[in-house]
Amino acid sequence: MNEPYERLLYSAANAAEVIKECIEQDSLLLLVCHNDADALSACGIMVGSLWRKDARFLARSVNRIDELFRQAEEGLVGADCIVFLDIGSGYVKEIHNRFGERRVVIIDHHQPQSLDVPKGFFHLNPHFQGLDGATQVSASGLAYLVSRALDEENYVYSPIAVVGALGDLQDKDGQRRLRGVNAKIVEEAVERGLMHTTEDLILFGRSFRPLHVALASTSSPFLPGLTGREDACYSLIASLGIKVKEGDAWRVLADLTEEEKSRLYNGIISFLASKGLPASSIARELIGTVYELAEEDRWTYLRDAREFAWLLNACGKTGNAWVGMAVAAGVRGGLLEEAQKLLEDYRVQMAKNMELITRPDAMTSMEHIVVINGGDLIDERQVSSLASLISSSGMIPQDKVLIAWARHGDRIKVSARASRSHVERGINLGSILSEVAGSVGGRGGGHNVAAGADVPADALELFLKEVDRRVGSQL
Ligand SMILES: [Mn+2]
Incomplete structure (x- = not known):
């Protein structure tokens, strides 16, 4: 390199x-x-x-x-x-x-x-x-x-x-x-x-947040039934026989023994499996390198780098991009408080979105793609975050490409995600979306694994059919 x-x-x-x-x-x-x-x-x-x-x-x-x-x-x-x-x-x-x-x-x-x-x-x-x-x-x-x-x-x-x-x-x-x-x-x-970097379970706030709060804050991967649900996280942890407190102090993930960590990990996996989710693919997303910003205060959402990214997304996807830009540039104080509030609201919003789109009628399966029909229910600015969430939570079959869309006026915003194994087999979503969107009067592009497009609403059906066909032929 x-x-x-x-x-x-x-x-x-x-x-x-x-x-x-x-x-x-x-x-x-x-x-x-x-x-x-x-x-x-x-x-x-x-x-x-x-x-x-x-x-x-x-x-x-x-x-x-x-x-x-x-x-x-x-x-x-x-x-x-x-x-x-x-x-x-x-x-x-x-x-x-x-x-x-x-x-x-x-x-x-x-x-x-x-x-x-x-x-x-x-x-x-x-x-x-x-x-x-x-x-x-x-x-x-x-x-x-x-x-x-x-x-x-x-x-x-x-x-x-x-x-x-x-x-x-x-x-x-x-x-x-x-x-x-x-x-x-x-x-x-x-x-x-x-x-600081550490190899561990990727819970948001591993070194400073009470265990159940850390688990509930974790949104990459998104854990259906746990993300955003402190009560559910608390009962899961208690049911696994893991102590949440040591004396008066809340325990954090970093305090747990290796044995407790693996009990927690397996507990999360069985919880997801009991909900009918493909637990093993989510499990893979739960372990890796944790990146902590050493100079940020522990009470903020800036300490864990993945959560910081969520905070910026929350600003950008709710029409408050300037707040995120300023925080990224180093501004703190009242503006940081505003950004943190935006993140809290955004987490709730995304949890609702996830419930909406996981209803059976919101998903259509085609030969090579799964389509998430956001329609008018999903804010078009949130389609790409949602696509990332769904693909990271392993909720759709691994062999299919994910296409999510939402309407804005007479246009459709599309976001697509493929897996690494798709790419190894020759898929390039960026070029597929660019060409197919162009052929129906829209525009698109991006990366091999993740891409987006904006197409006229009346061309949606044609667009999806053609993307499905192109994915098939590239495979
Ligand atoms: Mn980028």
Whole structure:
């Protein structure tokens, strides 16, 4: 990996040069990102880095890149230099058509639409160095490499890069831990004393939250019947004969003996199996590396990196992206309290969504895909998080690709997830969704394992049939 990594660093340094020039010329920079945890982490890292340089900039998150294109057509985008984060690699031509006159930096890890980079553009994407953007590095990792090239002191953002990668589920490959470029960033964060890592059960808050609360907070994997249900978690733990208190003090996961941990683990598995869930695939998701942010207070939702990612998602998917961006950039105090409230509401909302979509009529099984019909019941901004949850909770058959959708006006937002074994057998969801969406008048793209699309509502049936057929033929 070393040589591609060196080349990636070189490319990141070049991206930093372009941004540095913009800052030195006192140009107005515009940061544009998507609305998920990785995007907000990437943008937060860049916001923090630009603050430190006293640069003039605006930052905004968009649900779809078309929002920005529409504003550009109305002459409402005034910046001299535009930096795209976690978005843009699939739209190089469109971006060039609208912003060809300006300086543009694209920092993204989605599959690039083409290898050509227009003049005046800078395009940082790990696929150019032969690195897999789905597992090796996320947009926040790339933004971090750029920010480090801007200023050594920006190492303080290394934990945020880890948060973003976990938000994009880059830790999923049989074992739940980060690899590749992500692992290098983890190493750096650990060396600087900003992060602790441990191999353990992946409960949110293993070292500081009462056991039953930690289990109820755990949402990656999502544990149906347990996530969001402290009462159920308490009774499960008690029924396993595990003491929840030592004297007056609540016990935390880290206090448990190995024997107690395995009793807990097996207890969770039998609980899920008793609900008819494919417990063994969920079980695999429950063990791995836990990433803790050493400098965050223990009472916050920022201490556990996976939970931090959830908090950012909660901000982004409820129309409060700016709150998440600010927290990722380092703002605390009242804004953090607001973000934590958003996460609490979001957890409840997602638990409700999970109940809605696991009703038999909400799921349709086709030959190679399972379709989750969100209809008007699910907020379109939450479709992709929901798809990730369902795929991580192992609730659908492993041999099928998951497609979830929800309506917004006369459009349909689609989100798709495949397993690693699909990819090994040749599936590339990014290209399938891009081509099929394009053929029915929509647009789509993404990674081999995870992709999204936006299509006209009246083309939904045709779209699903064609995706099913394409998945079959790629297999
Ligand atoms: Mn991303």
